Amino acid sequence: xxxxxxxxxxxxxxxxxxxxxxLFWVGCAGSFDDRAKKIxxxxxxxxxxxxxxFAVLGTEESCTGxxxxxxxxxxxxQMQAATNIEVLNGYEIEKVVTACPHCFNTIKNExxxxxxxxxxxxxxxxxxxxxxEGKLKVEGGKFKGKRITFHDPCYLGRANGEYEAPRDxxxxxxxxxxxxxxxxxxxxxxxxxGGQMFKEPEPGNKDVNIERTEQAMExxxxxxxxxxxxxxxxxxxxxxxxxxxxxxxxxDVAELIANAHDL
Amino acid sequence: xxxxxxxxxxxxxxxGIGFFVRNIRRVLxxxxxxxxxxxxxxxxxxxxxxxxxxxxxxxxxxxxxSGLLHVIxxxxxxxxxxxxxxxxxxxxxxxHRILSFMGxxxxxxxxSFEILALLVLxxxxxxxxxxxxxxxxxxxxxxxxxxxxxxxxYILYFEMxxxxxxxxxxxxxxxxxxxxxxxxxxxxxxxGSFPISQxxxxxxxxMSNATLIIIERAAWWLxxxxxxxxxxxxxxxxxxxxxxxxxxxxxxxLQPQGEMDNLQSVTDEVKLMMDPDADPFAAPAEEExxxxxxxFGASDVFDLNQVQLxxxxxCTECGRCTxxxxxxxxxxxxxxxxxxxxxxxRLEEVGDIINTKGKYxxxxxxxxxxxxxxxxxxxxxxxxxxxxxxxxxIDPLSIxxxxxxxxxxxxxxxxxxxxIAMTNIENNGAxxxxxxxxxxxxxxxx
Ligand code: SF4
Ligand code: SF4
Numbered sequence: 001x002x003x004x005x006x007x008x009x010x011x012x013x014x015x016x017x018x019x020x021x022x023l024f025w026v027g028c029a030g031s032f033d034d035r036a037k038k039i040x041x042x043x044x045x046x047x048x049x050x051x052x053x054f055a056v057l058g059t060e061e062s063c064t065g066x067x068x069x070x071x072x073x074x075x076x077x078q079m080q081a082a083t084n085i086e087v088l089n090g091y092e093i094e095k096v097v098t099a100c101p102h103c104f105n106t107i108k109n110e111x112x113x114x115x116x117x118x119x120x121x122x123x124x125x126x127x128x129x130x131x132x133e134g135k136l137k138v139e140g141g142k143f144k145g146k147r148i149t150f151h152d153p154c155y156l157g158r159a160n161g162e163y164e165a166p167r168d169x170x171x172x173x174x175x176x177x178x179x180x181x182x183x184x185x186x187x188x189x190x191x192x193x194g195g196q197m198f199k200e201p202e203p204g205n206k207d208v209n210i211e212r213t214e215q216a217m218e219x220x221x222x223x224x225x226x227x228x229x230x231x232x233x234x235x236x237x238x239x240x241x242x243x244x245x246x247x248x249x250x251x252d253v254a255e256l257i258a259n260a261h262d263l
Numbered sequence: 264x265x266x267x268x269x270x271x272x273x274x275x276x277x278x279g280i281g282f283f284v285r286n287i288r289r290v291l292x293x294x295x296x297x298x299x300x301x302x303x304x305x306x307x308x309x310x311x312x313x314x315x316x317x318x319x320x321x322x323x324x325x326x327x328x329s330g331l332l333h334v335i336x337x338x339x340x341x342x343x344x345x346x347x348x349x350x351x352x353x354x355x356x357x358x359h360r361i362l363s364f365m366g367x368x369x370x371x372x373x374x375s376f377e378i379l380a381l382l383v384l385x386x387x388x389x390x391x392x393x394x395x396x397x398x399x400x401x402x403x404x405x406x407x408x409x410x411x412x413x414x415x416x417y418i419l420y421f422e423m424x425x426x427x428x429x430x431x432x433x434x435x436x437x438x439x440x441x442x443x444x445x446x447x448x449x450x451x452x453x454x455g456s457f458p459i460s461q462x463x464x465x466x467x468x469x470m471s472n473a474t475l476i477i478i479e480r481a482a483w484w485l486x487x488x489x490x491x492x493x494x495x496x497x498x499x500x501x502x503x504x505x506x507x508x509x510x511x512x513x514x515x516x517l518q519p520q521g522e523m524d525n526l527q528s529v530t531d532e533v534k535l536m537m538d539p540d541a542d543p544f545a546a547p548a549e550e551e552x553x554x555x556x557x558x559f560g561a562s563d564v565f566d567l568n569q570v571q572l573x574x575x576x577x578c579t580e581c582g583r584c585t586x587x588x589x590x591x592x593x594x595x596x597x598x599x600x601x602x603x604x605x606x607x608x609r610l611e612e613v614g615d616i617i618n619t620k621g622k623y624x625x626x627x628x629x630x631x632x633x634x635x636x637x638x639x640x641x642x643x644x645x646x647x648x649x650x651x652x653x654x655x656x657i658d659p660l661s662i663x664x665x666x667x668x669x670x671x672x673x674x675x676x677x678x679x680x681x682x683i684a685m686t687n688i689e690n691n692g693a694x695x696x697x698x699x700x701x702x703x704x705x706x707x708x709x
Contacts, residue, residue, distance in 0.1 A: 007706035026702070028693040037705040044706075058703040062692030070645045071681050072560065072667030074526045076689060078533040081525075109522035114530065154646040159521025185651050189589040194645030198684035198694050202642040205594030212589075 009058040020055040027100035029229035036229035042258035050136040066102040071195035085116035099123040101155035124166040140174030141260030148175040149221040152187035153228035192230035213238025272354040279491030286498035300568040302514040317512040322654040339383035363454035370456035377459040401582040406601040432482035434463035504579040508655040511577040515656035520647040528557040560668025563629040574657040575607035584649035590642040597642040599649035599659035605634035
């Protein structure tokens with residue numbers, strides 16, 4: 001598949017006087033990080049496959065402000081929020097889907113008080129509705145029977161109580177879903193949240209992502225499934241640290257589905 | 264004789280309760296040093312949460328061993344206090360087992376108190392062993408050295424002694440009833456049922472009624488004085504959670520854990536900055552004359568809100584938060600339990616100054632740096648594991664976040680790489696130094 005993906009922007013829709021069903025909020029990682037871009041593309045392929053009428057903001061999108069807020073820079077966060085809300089409201093956006101739990105949490109929970117009210121979904125939740133509506137087929141393919149464990153992203157799980165959507169999708173892939181010792185509400189952070197992604201960790205015995213990867217390795221998975229671009233990076237680094245990168249893959253739930261379909 | 268005992272009892276009761284009231288008022292006064300926060304919404308949901316988490320202890324059973332033991336000690340302790348009601352009436356009016364008119368039901372009550380007393384005794388002994396002999400990681404960290412460890416043990420000894428006194432009191436009372444001693448014996452026959460304390464009878468074998476009465480009275484007095492003392496010890500102890508767990512859960516945050524409050528003072532300023540019609544040189548209208556300029560974030564207990572301060576008094580020092588904290592698990596300095604204990608220690612220090620001087624006078628200390636270190640604050644991943652783990656609805660993360668806000672917005676003291684990421688967000692709309700115009704490049708790559 002050499003041809004570029006078709007990714008419509010809101011500006012294009014506007015120019016044609018149309019409104020898409022849903023806005024795909026790509027996020028900074030999904031836009032710029034080489035690993036996360038693959039997740040973005042996999043998700044776009046699934047959107048096309050399911051015939052979803054979507055658009056992205058493209059160059060009009062900006063950081064939600066999540067890392068700034070959690071690092072304590074409320075000013076910067078609210079500046080970002082105000083700018084983004086202006087753009088989103090300008091396009092009369094109603095529904096937002098994103099593959100980043102941090103963007104998801106911020107837009108869903110913190111934008112409303114600042115004037116941004118949208119129906120916000122994490123991509124695993126959205127894919128699940130597509131599945132339920134029969135628009136998307138998810139079934140075993142090349143991951144059938146594979147041993148897979150899911151790492152709960154803090155900002156999807158504990159922060160917003162969503163533990164089942166990603167697992168439901170994985171079960172549909174007919175994989176052998178195994179749970180880590182610490183999972184769901186007891187899950188361990190990958191170490192990236194709260195601005196930690198952008199700084200050196202404080203001194204300690206080891207890095208958080210190593211601890212978490214070791215927990216994942218305990219259940220001897222073939223794939224560690226993730227639902228967040230930051231978790232993905234952290235776990236990928238962790239797997240590299242244990243020299244298992246040839247036998248254990250770290251993949252986003254969207255990538256697993258897209259790959260199973262050979263999209 | 265009898266009347267003197269009654270008067271002494273009355274004095275003890277009034278003094279005990281009086282001190283208790285004074286202590287509670289001090290707690291409330293200290294909590295009110297914090298900023299006001301409105302948690303009066305959703306009363307139904309709040310009550311339900313309180314019933315589930317504080318009364319029903321739904322979070323305790325996540326750790327089955329300590330959870331079950333705690334439920335036993337808690338239920339036992341609460342129910343045995345019905346007996347205290349009788350003790351108070353008997354003490355004031357010189358009666359003997361005033362509630363025995365209930366007949367068979369009374370026998371049932373006393374029997375269940377005895378069984379509960381034994382269970383509490385066993386539970387407390389197991390707790391003691393867990394704390395002092397088994398090296399359970401949760402109880403080993405640096406913030407539990409000294410007073411916190413002693414405090415926990417004192418309470419355990421205390422409960423052991425109270426339960427033993429209760430059983431001794433019943434055993435001697437039973438023996439006196441059997442002996443037909445005046446005041447103890449009743450026309451109705453033996454009142455109460457003593458399934459546990461009956462096994463203590465051999466100890467008192469052959470003692471005269473006079474000796475038995477002395478033992479019975481001593482146990483009775485020590486038991487009730489012990490309870491009054493306990494009531495007043497609460498204030499100095501993590502056992503304040505027995506009372507505060509209820510309001511604390513009631514006032515806890517109902518929004519999704521990931522939702523962090525948007526500072527209103529910042530919203531106002533951002534609105535002003537974004538408004539093209541605003542006169543940038545106009546004096547801020549909403550600020551009253553002489554009012555302190557708004558301080559962003561928290562560097563001391565006065566900057567925290569009242570729920571955060573209530574949290575600090577409610578903390579049971581159980582360390583469930585710290586055990587789940589990823590930073591702590593990987594050997595970093597951060598311990599959410601310590602954050603709560605530090606907040607309370609600082610608040611107590613401030614309270615002591617107010618007690619002696621009549622008002623707070625700066626003692627050159629504050630919560631930041633003198634109690635909580637920056638290194639601790641910066642190690643937090645905001646993962647909410649501590650909030651999820653806390654059995655009494657405490658939110659250590661909100662304090663960490665408020666203190667980070669102070670560091671960043673008042674002191675510009677973020678770690679260097681974080682400061683760079685923030686500059687990038689400001690200039691490029693992403694935490695990395697990429698151009699916003701390149702945001703859609705991924706769509707063209709393959
Ligand atoms: S939110 Fe911060 S303090 Fe709480 S468990 Fe997570 S890293 Fe530790
Ligand atoms: S904050 Fe909660 S979980 Fe942590 S020590 Fe205190 S009571 Fe226990």
